Amino acid sequence: MAKILTLPKLSVVMKEGTVINWYFKEGDLIKKGDILYDVEAGKMGGSAESEEEGVLLKILVNVGDKAKCGQAVAIIGEEGEDFTELIPKEEEQEEKEKKRTTVTVIGGGPGGYVAAIRAAQLGAEVTVIEKCHVGGTCLNEGCIPTKALLHSAEVYENAKNGADIGVIAQPVLDFTKVMERKNAVVKRLVDGIHALLKANGVNIIEGEGSFADRTTVKVKTADGERKIISDKYIIATGSVPSTVPIKGIDSPQCIDSTGALSLEKCPESMVVIGGGVIGVEMATAYSSFGTKVTIVEMLPRLLMNMDEDMTAVAVKAIEKNGAEIMTSTKVVSVDDMGEKAVVTVEKDGVQEQIEAEKVLVCIGRIPNTDSLNLEAAGIECERRAIKVNDYMETNVRNIYAIGDCTGGTMLAHVASAQGEKAAENAMGNDSRYDSKTNPSCVYTNPEMASVGYTEEQAKKEGISYTAGVFSLGGNGKSVIMNGDEGFVKIIAHSRSKKVLGMQIVGPRATDMIAEGALALSVNAGIEDIINTIHAHPTVSEAVREAALAADGRAIHG
Numbered sequence: 001m002a003k004i005l006t007l008p009k010l011s012v013v014m015k016e017g018t019v020i021n022w023y024f025k026e027g028d029l030i031k032k033g034d035i036l037y038d039v040e041a042g043k044m045g046g047s048a049e050s051e052e053e054g055v056l057l058k059i060l061v062n063v064g065d066k067a068k069c070g071q072a073v074a075i076i077g078e079e080g081e082d083f084t085e086l087i088p089k090e091e092e093q094e095e096k097e098k099k100r101t102t103v104t105v106i107g108g109g110p111g112g113y114v115a116a117i118r119a120a121q122l123g124a125e126v127t128v129i130e131k132c133h134v135g136g137t138c139l140n141e142g143c144i145p146t147k148a149l150l151h152s153a154e155v156y157e158n159a160k161n162g163a164d165i166g167v168i169a170q171p172v173l174d175f176t177k178v179m180e181r182k183n184a185v186v187k188r189l190v191d192g193i194h195a196l197l198k199a200n201g202v203n204i205i206e207g208e209g210s211f212a213d214r215t216t217v218k219v220k221t222a223d224g225e226r227k228i229i230s231d232k233y234i235i236a237t238g239s240v241p242s243t244v245p246i247k248g249i250d251s252p253q254c255i256d257s258t259g260a261l262s263l264e265k266c267p268e269s270m271v272v273i274g275g276g277v278i279g280v281e282m283a284t285a286y287s288s289f290g291t292k293v294t295i296v297e298m299l300p301r302l303l304m305n306m307d308e309d310m311t312a313v314a315v316k317a318i319e320k321n322g323a324e325i326m327t328s329t330k331v332v333s334v335d336d337m338g339e340k341a342v343v344t345v346e347k348d349g350v351q352e353q354i355e356a357e358k359v360l361v362c363i364g365r366i367p368n369t370d371s372l373n374l375e376a377a378g379i380e381c382e383r384r385a386i387k388v389n390d391y392m393e394t395n396v397r398n399i400y401a402i403g404d405c406t407g408g409t410m411l412a413h414v415a416s417a418q419g420e421k422a423a424e425n426a427m428g429n430d431s432r433y434d435s436k437t438n439p440s441c442v443y444t445n446p447e448m449a450s451v452g453y454t455e456e457q458a459k460k461e462g463i464s465y466t467a468g469v470f471s472l473g474g475n476g477k478s479v480i481m482n483g484d485e486g487f488v489k490i491i492a493h494s495r496s497k498k499v500l501g502m503q504i505v506g507p508r509a510t511d512m513i514a515e516g517a518l519a520l521s522v523n524a525g526i527e528d529i530i531n532t533i534h535a536h537p538t539v540s541e542a543v544r545e546a547a548l549a550a551d552g553r554a555i556h557g
Contacts, residue, residue: 003052007061009069010039010046015201016068017041017062020283028056030076037073042199042489048073055079058087060082070123081274100125101428104217104230106209106372109136110235111415113188113193118423119234120200127228128202129209129219135190135515137239138412141258144189148182149261150443153288157445164482172189173289175266182261186237211377214396230399232426235379235386236419237372239365239404246273248334251333253341254359257282267357271343273331275302277442279315279362283323284444293323294354296345303442307454309469313486314444323443334359367405383407390432392422400426411542414438437517441510446486449513452501452520453491464494468526468550470557472506475545483507483539488546490516490526496549497525508539515543526550 007017017039024030032053039046056076061067075083103119105112120126133140159171197204207221209228213450217233219226241251241256255263257278266289272279279427287293295302295318302325303311315325332344332351343354367384380387380395385407392400400422403415417433424431441450457505458465472478472486486506492499502516519529534540548554 002075002081002083002086003054004072005036005048005050005052005074005076005089006070007039007066007067007073010041010048011044014041014044014069014530016066018066019063019073022059022063022394024056026056026059027079030054034092042404050076052076057081057083060087066268072218074149101232101427102127102230103232103234103423104129104209104228105234105236106217107136107236107238107403107405107526108193108197108204109236109238109403109415110136110138110412111238111419112136112234113419114416115234115236115402115419115423116202117196117200119232119426120202122429123421124423124427126200126202127205127230128197129205129207129217129228131206131208133190134193134197134204135186136236137432138415139189139193139295140186141261143412145186145261146257146278146285147184147443148185149178149285150281150445152178152181153285155444157288165546173266174499175289176264178289179262179264208353208371210373211379212373214377214398217460233400234392234419234422234426235369235372235394235399235401235405236415237405238415239410240368241361242364242366244361244363246331246334248336248394249361251334251336251341251359253336253357254334254361257359260286260358260360263358269340269356270294270358270360271296271341271354271356272360272362273343274362274364275299275325276362276364277303277440279360280318281443282360282362284318284321287318287321287323288445292356294356295323295325296329296331296354297325297327300328302327303448305440306442306448306450307489307503308456309487309489310448310450310503313446313505314442314448317446317485318444328412338543342391365404365410367407369405390434391425391430392418392433393425394513398426409435409438409440411438411440437521439510439513439517441513443510446483446506447509448503448505449509450501450503451516454501454503455489455491458491458500463500465491466492466497466550468546468548468554470542470545470549470554472539472542473538474556475542477539478507478542479508480537481539488512488530488542490543490546490550492526492550497527499524499526499529502543502546506539506542510538512543515540 020036020040030050034050035047054076061073075304101124103124104127105116106129108128116126116128144537159169162169207219209217209219217228269292272283272295283293329347335342386401402418404410421431421433468490475483478484483506491501499519526547534544
């Protein structure tokens with residue numbers, strides 16, 4: 001029986017290709033696995049193999065002609081067989097193109113653009129609606145610029161202390177250059193995302209989208225309002241900084257994290273309100289630059305979601321760098337004093353005043369959903385957060401939501417992972433998001449990273465566990481890098497020895513935590529880590545030593 005041969009998808013980004021050479025002519029016998037023709041797709045190319053055996057009855061796409069992936073290229077069958085009914089009519093092909101699933105992504109951040117690319121890979125016709133910048137908060141005003149700032153701070157700090165390792169220098173901080181480099185890094189990565197979206201055929205609309213009903217979105221653009229009708233929607237609008245009712249919090253000296261990333265000069269002094277990840281990272285950078293930093297946190301310690309032992313190491317390093325930390329302390333008011341502000345704080349009923357050039361407010365973020373008009377689509381929310389299940393589905397069949405706007409763990413890599421799942425499900429797959437392997441990272445100096453259970457969480461849930469801890473003072477590479485005050489901790493089930501969690505504080509912690517995430521993903525035991533040879537000298541050797549410690553047989557501890 002005659003069969004149609006279609007243009008294969010030779011790469012995940014390929015949409016169409018040009019046939020540049022046929023190795024057979026009509027009437028030739030084709031065997032399974034024969035190379036039929038060569039294809040050129042942009043800068044890439046490849047060859048198409050036959051998955052069928054028979055006579056090449058008809059070539060439908062000749063040399064030099066273009067075809068879309070999945071389009072009929074040739075017909076193969078038995079000699080003399082009637083195949084006219086298999087030749088696709090032009091109107092049928094056009095109708096097939098019209099039936100491509102349309103997916104509209106509202107928000108072009110790390111969740112949105114990833115969702116868009118994944119949906120395009122799966123054959124969807126994709127549109128991204130973005131009101132500010134592709135890359136979202138993460139790339140433009142969050143993760144990337146913050147880490148660029150922290151890298152400059154680390155280099156400056158190392159240069160100042162270079163005499164300790166035999167490198168004597170007199171570094172001068174050029175804050176303008178620091179900001180210029182940060183901006184250059186951001187621009188390069190944003191341009192890269194634009195290129196990726198273009199390569200995948202994703203259409204970008206600059207504007208603010210809001211639902212008119214379950215299938216229609218209105219977009220306010222610079223040229224007026226547009227209407228978008230789509231089969232599926234993925235909401236990826238992220239989050240915005242939260243506010244608190246503190247007297248004077250709107251003083252001109254008060255800035256949020258975005259403001260801290262766009263200062264024209266390095267401030268002499270800064271009060272950081274909030275001891276979460278953003279506040280601590282900003283405090284780390286600016287204290288390294290020479291700013292007198294005071295962190296004010298209402299809770300008993302900084303970074304309450306991280307392992308307490310890890311936090312203790314980080315706090316020691318932050319204080320050593322000149323920053324002051326005030327915990328169990330609330331901010332009463334901020335008073336505008338012209339060039340500076342006076343921050344009044346209170347602890348145990350006693351008030352104190354702190355004078356600072358800048359007041360950085362980092363008290364968390366909230367879902368960015370106010371402008372979406374979710375009620376028009378019947379989408380359920382809870383305190384601004386869109387309610388979703390593990391498949392990233394809302395209560396409305398064709399609408400998905402991912403990332404910060406769902407009110408869950410507000411991290412860029414979570415949004416990206418959820419974006420892939422949402423796109424796959426929108427295209428008819430069955431992909432479930434599992435948070436088990438989601439790491440939390442803090443880019444202090446030393447770095448901190450955690451995945452899975454901490455000791456506190458295991459105790460709270462009554463899990464029978466064993467903890468293996470290895471100090472980086474026994475790790476050669478860490479000693480070389482002056483990072484010997486940290487440690488690696490592995491939490492394992494006391495009976496099965498399966499890895500339940502991993503915490504790392506020290507050099508390269510945010511890179512090494514992937515080994516812990518992988519262990520959780522494959523349900524590995526500590527013996528699996530022990531049996532994996534880790535290169536020497538590397539900081540990663542400490543992971544194996546922690547696994548050995550969890551089994552009561554550490555070699556270097």
